[in-house]
Amino acid sequence: MKATAKAHTNIALIKYWGKRDESLILPMNNSLSLTLDGFHTTTTVEFQEGLEKDTFSLNSVGAEGVELERVSVFLDLIRSQYDIGPIHAQVQSTNTVPTAAGFASSASGFAALAAAATRALGLELDDTELSRLTRQGSGSACRSVYGGFVEWQMGERADGMDSYAVQVAPANYWDVRMAGVVLSDKMKKVSSREGMKRTVDTSPFYNAWVDSIAPDLAGIKDGIREQNFEKVGEIAEANCLKMHATTLGAVPPFTYWLDSTMAVMQTVRSMRDAGVPAYFTIDAGPNVKVLYLPENEEAVHTTLRNIPGVADVILSRTGQGITYL
Numbered sequence: 001m002k003a004t005a006k007a008h009t010n011i012a013l014i015k016y017w018g019k020r021d022e023s024l025i026l027p028m029n030n031s032l033s034l035t036l037d038g039f040h041t042t043t044t045v046e047f048q049e050g051l052e053k054d055t056f057s058l059n060s061v062g063a064e065g066v067e068l069e070r071v072s073v074f075l076d077l078i079r080s081q082y083d084i085g086p087i088h089a090q091v092q093s094t095n096t097v098p099t100a101a102g103f104a105s106s107a108s109g110f111a112a113l114a115a116a117a118t119r120a121l122g123l124e125l126d127d128t129e130l131s132r133l134t135r136q137g138s139g140s141a142c143r144s145v146y147g148g149f150v151e152w153q154m155g156e157r158a159d160g161m162d163s164y165a166v167q168v169a170p171a172n173y174w175d176v177r178m179a180g181v182v183l184s185d186k187m188k189k190v191s192s193r194e195g196m197k198r199t200v201d202t203s204p205f206y207n208a209w210v211d212s213i214a215p216d217l218a219g220i221k222d223g224i225r226e227q228n229f230e231k232v233g234e235i236a237e238a239n240c241l242k243m244h245a246t247t248l249g250a251v252p253p254f255t256y257w258l259d260s261t262m263a264v265m266q267t268v269r270s271m272r273d274a275g276v277p278a279y280f281t282i283d284a285g286p287n288v289k290v291l292y293l294p295e296n297e298e299a300v301h302t303t304l305r306n307i308p309g310v311a312d313v314i315l316s317r318t319g320q321g322i323t324y325l
């Protein structure tokens, strides 16, 4: 009982930032992301009778502790939800997401794991079921089930049965690009899970953030449909800034931004002033992702690489959903 699946990571343009249910991982708002071609995880899961416990290796290195725990807890969830006996599995993952890049490798990781594990068990989940399952591993991962532009619908139900992702536009609908700007200086990251919880619990700006989502989402979906790059970029950049503003009002306050983060932000604004359309978005870390159009790839890449404090710039096109190998 063995299967292999490949999933790509995704970067939110309308952010998921806060849960209404911690255990089922149900969000406070809808979010919308772009699946990236450049960053993916390939995972093989083999269930074997007689295995005492689950094992996990990442990029050919045996994982213990938290990494193994997250995989095993997720397999427990599958074993219980699909009434599988106490059979354990060997899990092997290969990540092209450069861990230092601060890309949400957990998104492609959980999507590939969910797909490979259920396929190995002979469960033929449709995309909705797979997205709903993946969501319970890590919220943003549920969007990696699809390629292109993807919306995670928050749902209304307390049991989360209506909280899963749907595709807004396929990867080949519109050739927009994203550069991952990897900064050299690092800081201890407040994880997205911890950061959003503190913000929900303590930030006076949080409700205003949630209230701003619906118009942002409507506008960005119009922009995608019209292939209006400026409209999509402006809404995405403003949405990211509003999300990060909530952290400044948390107790205790925190920010993910470093000097180099803000240097990249300023450079992106200057590129726009110079007539090169580019927009930034930032997640739960200092690294910056920059949206741009193919005709400006050379200019954008060169400009970003020359910013002091930038260690690497990784270019990506839009990516596909899950594939089975």
Ligand SMILES: O=C(O)C[C@@](O)(CF)CCOP(=O)(O)OP(=O)(O)O
Pocket: 011, 012, 014, 015, 016, 017, 025, 031, 104, 106, 137, 138, 139, 140, 141, 192, 193, 282, 283, 284, 285
């Ligand atoms: O991706 C986005 O929409 C925005 C963020 O990346 C901004 F930081 C949050 C991702 O949170 P995730 O890691 O999915 O949390 P989990 O459900 O607690 O595992």
